[in-house]
Amino acid sequence: MSQDSTDAAPRPGAARKSIGAKRNPASADAIRKAAAEILEKDGYARFSIEAVARRAHAGKPTIYRWWPSKAALLVDIYHRQKQGMPDPDTGRLADDLAIFLEGLLRLWRETPSGAIFRSIIAEAQSDETAAEALRAYLDERIAHSSQMIRRAQARGEIASGIDPASxxxxxxxxxxxxxxxxxxxxxxxxxxxxxxLFVESWRA
Amino acid sequence: MSQDSTDAAPRPGAARKSIGAKRNPASADAIRKAAAEILEKDGYARFSIEAVARRAHAGKPTIYRWWPSKAALLVDIYHRQKQGMPDPDTGRLADDLAIFLEGLLRLWRETPSGAIFRSIIAEAQSDETAAEALRAYLDERIAHSSQMIRRAQARGEIASGIDPASxxxxxxxxxxxxxxxxxxxxxxxxxxxxxxLFVESWRA
Amino acid sequence: MSQDSTDAAPRPGAARKSIGAKRNPASADAIRKAAAEILEKDGYARFSIEAVARRAHAGKPTIYRWWPSKAALLVDIYHRQKQGMPDPDTGRLADDLAIFLEGLLRLWRETPSGAIFRSIIAEAQSDETAAEALRAYLDERIAHSSQMIRRAQARGEIASGIDPASxxxxxxxxxxxxxxxxxxxxxxxxxxxxxxLFVESWRA
Amino acid sequence: MSQDSTDAAPRPGAARKSIGAKRNPASADAIRKAAAEILEKDGYARFSIEAVARRAHAGKPTIYRWWPSKAALLVDIYHRQKQGMPDPDTGRLADDLAIFLEGLLRLWRETPSGAIFRSIIAEAQSDETAAEALRAYLDERIAHSSQMIRRAQARGEIASGIDPASxxxxxxxxxxxxxxxxxxxxxxxxxxxxxxLFVESWRA
DNA sequence: ACCTAAGCGAGACGGTACGTCTCGTCTTGCG
DNA sequence: CGCAAGACGAGACGTACCGTCTCGCTTAGGT
Structure with missing residues (x-):
């Protein structure tokens, strides 16, 4: 849409209006959708609150009301997109990790979530709230994924001295x-x- | 200097002038110095060509003449700051890598170069020229640092089948x-x- | 104010803000005022959109939003300043014209409008939109002022064959x-x- | 040449060099030629010392050495172009003036001198040296051209009380x-x- | 025959202004 | 009170010229 004079998405019908003194979920959805589409289409470089508002037919203050910063919006979108990541449990750590890693790389490669996550990391380098969110997110993911390693330790597949998180x-x-x-x-x-390579070194 | 109405650095004497139809190294130095100081003091968020020019008492075109983009300036500063990185050759790969890795982390932790490199990575996520520069830089660093691994292979310390770059x-x-x-x-x-952990897994 | 590091006018109180999704007349006034003051004080040579914005504590886009070009702003200011021009109707063409001409020359001599009009003419020599505006303005003024001559023709004071506009x-x-x-x-x-001299030659 | 990456005129042969410790007339000519061509082709809006130097394959200081300002260069060019203006002496003032006026308008319309003179007038509105030069030029032209009127007075064609210059x-x-x-x-x-119309009113 | 002095093209320098873009805040008027 | 809309002050973007300065050269003219 960069070449279009208006980057707005086609309106799906009548204009969206306020639904009174409470948050309109349709607006929130439209904003998230617009944000994701911009990231997918034009990349992080063209991603701006201004552009999202334009595309979502939303007012800028509406966005700022619900997401305090660009980073918060990015994290929100990323969370919702990152479903369907494999959580393998084959009984063999090397296979588990290979499935996990290949799935992650494919997800980033083939869906917008790769671009979104890159954007979050970039944003975190100059925005402290984004940095905080990123750190928390990383901790959570490591805690979750290291279950694979803990299971392997329980099976005696690798040394018990290894720190699963590290x-x-x-x-x-x-x-x-x-x-x-x-x-x-x-x-x-x-x-x-x-x-x-990793697994071999972790063997007992 | 953010609280100052003018972010200019104090002039160290008379105004710097052109030295004729060739590049004035004093200007280039002043620009690099100002850029590094801004990054160190105010962070990447406040880093702009405009601010660098102001602080360096340089014209914007002078900056654009020699550094085609923000990223190019960042990479240049990073290169020059990253002198004195250890290039260990102790005869034992694990020690070499530990010295290298700890040195790198300390450098990033204790000098502005860490903040600068973070900025470069962030910039690369939305600026294709920065991405290109980063890719090239990474290739070069890997090629150089993997010498440590090649030397270990030559010594028979680790398997020869390992790809040093990977x-x-x-x-x-x-x-x-x-x-x-x-x-x-x-x-x-x-x-x-x-x-x-790495080295163990690479053993023959 | 040229010797001041900031050419901004003293703020008359709190900062001026937006008044919502409509034009803020206070901003428009501040811009026109600043522009007139710059022209009066420093002349056309120092007149720039940048300087006007600085002095008016206004953003440049706010100026460009309402005045598409330097010329448009100049014409606007000129129009508003040129009130109180005499529009004589003494019953004698020579007197009418003398009053008109002397009034015009005095206005230009004694108020900033002379400098402003000179600026408009200068601008029109290199800016086609200014030229267009100037042409239109001149047509309008001639149409209006030539009423004096038409009245004289109606009185039979001068030949009816004279073209009033010419x-x-x-x-x-x-x-x-x-x-x-x-x-x-x-x-x-x-x-x-x-x-x-003119009137004599136009006699029947 | 605006669409050309280099606005330089084709070099007519080998590069022009210094001819020693004296002014090189070839350079002066090339500069004047380039200036006139730019005014003719692109108009006053695109006229700049930078552009002239580029087109003339001359250094900017060479231009500034001989013409202290844009206005001086413009006046120089105008003077040289304004040859061949009629200086009629038919014995009848109305004919003389008609020939003179029509010739002047045609010259301005059909040669670059019109654009050049417009540029001088524009420049004079913000550059005092240009204003001075313009005033002097106008005086000289009026003094010269008013000979026509003086001759008519000598012939008794018009009243002797008329001020020829006015x-x-x-x-x-x-x-x-x-x-x-x-x-x-x-x-x-x-x-x-x-x-x-003029002449009639001047009759005795 | 040398040497100096000036002119030459070139182009870098610190700056100013351009017109556009986005930022985050604010206010309106409708629902 | 939420909403779409959009104006606002601010300020960075990258470009065009400004007028000044220095370079490295070329050549004329004085010694």
Whole structure:
């Protein structure tokens, strides 16, 4: 829509109006939708509150009322998009991690969530609230994903002395770095190699 | 200087003038200095070509003449600040990597270069030229640092089948992720643990 | 104010804000006032949209929103300043014209409107929109002022074959040329002489 | 040449060099030529010392060395172009003035000198040196052209009480105003009418 | 025959202003 | 009170010229 004089999405019918003295969920949805579409289409560079308001046929204050910053909106969108991530439990850590890692890379590569997450990271470098949100999010993801490692430890597959969070950190760091440098197209073989590299070293 | 109506640095004497039809290194230095100071003091959020020009007592066109973009200026400053990085060759890969990694984290933690590099990564997420520069820089650093691994392979310390660049990628990814999430305060023990984790898995 | 580091006018109280989704007349007034003051104080050479914005404590886009060009702003100011111009109807054409011409020259000489009009003419030489505005303005003024001549024709004071607009053109040209060459100090006698020169030749 | 990446004129051969410790007339000519071409092609709006230097393959200081200001360059060019103006002496003042006026309007209409003179007038509104030069030029032209009127007075064609300079002023003002408002296409009949209007009123 | 002095093209310098963009805040008027 | 709309002050963007300065050269003219 960059070449369009108006970047507004086509109105799906009559103009949306206030529904009285309470939050209008249709507006919130329209804003989230518009934000996601802009990120997908034009990337983070063209993402601005102004552009979102334009596309969503929403007033800027409406956005600021509900999301205090650009980062908050980004995090909100990311959370809602990141469904369907595999949570494998094959009984073999190397397979679990390979499935997890390949799924994450594919998700970032094939859905807008990659662009969105890149944007969040970028935003976090100059916006402290975004940085805080990102740190919290990362902690939560590591805590969750390190279950795979804990299960492997319970099975006696790897040494019990390994710190699951630190170990998972390594795997996730790899994914992040790939995302941030635009090298998400890691072949399955390379993923497997990297993963087994980790797993081998963790053996008892 | 944000509280000052003029963000200009104090003039160190007479005004700097042109030195003829060739580049004035004093101007370039003043610009780089001003840019670094702004990043250090006010952070990336306040970093703008306009602010740099003001602080350096330089014209904006002078900056654009020599650095085509904000990213180019950032990369330039980063390059110059990142001198004195250790390039260890102890004869033992785990030690080499630990020294390298700890040195990198300390540099980022204790000098402005950490903030600068974060800014570059952030910029790269919305500016394609910055992304390109970052990719090229990363390639160069990996190529250089992976010498440590190649030397270990030559010594027979680790398997010759390991791809040095991919291996180094893992180490650098770890550092990046720490930088971007504000967790640079990795203890020496943790560094050693992470590094030996890698090295163990690479053994023949 | 040229010697001041900030050319801003003193703020008359609290900062001026938006008054909602409609034009704020206080802003428009402040802009016109600042523009007039700059022209009066520093002349057309120092007149710039940037300077006006600075002095009026207004954003540049606010100016561009309402006045598409420097010329439009100049014309607007000129219009508002040029009130109280005599529109004589003494029953004797020579007297009418003398009063009109002397009034015009005095207005230009003694109020800022002379400097402003000079600026408009200058601007019109390199800006087509200004040229258009000037042409339209001149047409309107000639149409209006030539009423004096039409009245004289109706009275039978001068030949009916005279084209009122062309005749008025001569009188106004004289004033313009005086303005542009800084020779506004025409004595009453000289004005009368020039005018009667015209009127004599138009007699039946 | 506005669409050309370089607005430079094609070099007529080898590069022009210094001819030692004296002014190089070839440079001066190239500068004047380039200036005239820019005015003719792109108008006063695109006329800048920078553009002239570019087109003339000359250094900016070379221009500033010989012409202290934009206005000085403009006046120089105008002087050289304004050759071949008729200086009629038919024995009948109305014819003399008609020939003079029509010639002046045609010259301005059909040669670049019109655009150049408009530029000088515009420049004079914000540049005092240009204003001075313009005033001096106007005086000289009036002094010269009013010879026509003096001759008519000597012949007894018009009253001897008329001030030749003031009278000529009227004629020239008419031309100026036409130039500045882009109404140079005055028909011969209209010129004759305006002129005889003057002459009639000057009769004894 | 050398040397100096000036002119030359080129282009970098610190600046100012341009016209556009987005920021986050504010207010209106409708529902 | 929420909403769409949009004006507001602010200020960065990247570009065009300004007028000044210095470079490295070329050549003429004085010694």
């Amino acid at each position: 170990a998972m950190d390594l795997v996730i760091s790899l994914a992040w770095c790939r995302l941030l440098t635009g090298r998400l197209d890691m072949e399955t073989a390379a993923v497997k190699a990297a993963v087994s | 291996a180094m990628d893992l180490v650098i990814s770890l550092a990046w992720c720490r930088l971007l999430t504000g967790r640079l305060d990795m203890e020496t023990a943790a560094v050693k643990a992470a590094v030996s | 005749a008025m053109d001569l009188v106004i040209s004289l004033a313009w040329c005086r303005l542009l060459t800084g020779r506004l100090d025409m004595e009453t006698a000289a004005v009368k002489a020039a005018v009667s | 009278a000529m002023d009227l004629v020239i003002s008419l031309a100026w105003c036409r130039l500045l408002t882009g109404r140079l296409d005055m028909e011969t009949a209209a010129v004759k009418a305006a002129v005889s």
